Amino acid sequence: MADSVSESTRQTLDRLYDDSEERLTSLFELTPDDGEIETTRAVFKALSNEHRIRVLEALREGELCACELQAILDAPQSTVGSHLRELKDAGLVKTRRQGKWTYYRIGDTAVLQLLDIAVALGRETE
Amino acid sequence: MADSVSESTRQTLDRLYDDSEERLTSLFELTPDDGEIETTRAVFKALSNEHRIRVLEALREGELCACELQAILDAPQSTVGSHLRELKDAGLVKTRRQGKWTYYRIGDTAVLQLLDIAVALGRETE
DNA sequence: CAAACGATTCGATATATAACGATATGGAAT
DNA sequence: ATTCCATATCGTTATATATCGAATCGTTTG
Structure with a gap:
């Protein structure tokens, strides 16, 4: 899931947050499923x-x-x-x-x- | 306004209503203005x-x-x-x-x- | 003030949606 | 049954929208 994010986006988040991995996970929780x-x-x-x-x-x-x-x-x-x-x-x-x-x-x-x-x-x- | 209606549409309404002209006018009142x-x-x-x-x-x-x-x-x-x-x-x-x-x-x-x-x-x- | 970096715009291509004439379908009347 | 009529569908062409690489713009920071 989180490893589907592009390289440049990940780099940006890495700079922005101490724990970018955790932040990514919580970001993905904001998005509803495809069907909805x-x-x-x-x-x-x-x-x-x-x-x-x-x-x-x-x-x-x-x-x-x-x-x-x-x-x-x-x-x-x-x-x-x-x-x-x-x-x-x-x-x-x-x-x-x-x-x-x-x-x-x-x-x-x-x-x-x-x-x-x-x-x-x-x-x-x- | 009402005379902008196509021939076939008018004919249909003529068959459908006694006073198609009046009906046409009231139909046009149902539609909001273009801007809205x-x-x-x-x-x-x-x-x-x-x-x-x-x-x-x-x-x-x-x-x-x-x-x-x-x-x-x-x-x-x-x-x-x-x-x-x-x-x-x-x-x-x-x-x-x-x-x-x-x-x-x-x-x-x-x-x-x-x-x-x-x-x-x-x-x-x- | 210049480098760095995120945000925005541009331009070309791909995909999706709209328009509408022609034709088909299904009900009703003669 | 045949004909008429309202509606639905099909197929083609026109228009609109999405995508994404590349270039540009604006701030911040060294």
């Missing part, structure tokens, strides 16, 4: 697109069918479709099929919490 | 990378210098540097310079809230 990082990244990745954010914002009020979302995004059907699929794959929306129509809704209210916090954070960063 | 969407997107984009998530997780406990973060990521200095710059540009971390070292810390606890919610959301989606 990856699932977290997938959530943020799905949220990091203008069209997908617009869809989720629109779904705050309740479910909408794909064609309504298409009107909101004002983009070609294939483009909208692939974004909806991505949101669904990420678990951020759920679908309900009624006849020819597919209705989309927010999959978990935690999604709205994420949006709220990010909006506030973005505003203060501006 | 963009700042929100910027926050999520900065968060949608394995290395950057690892950095933020590591900073939960308190500030760390760039070289320690380099040890945690175990990546070349230039790679780590560009991720740190991106986090700083997005306002997610703040820096403090002491002598030769630059110390990084979480810029706003809202960042940790975002991470917590996304981790939980990712876990249940898996």
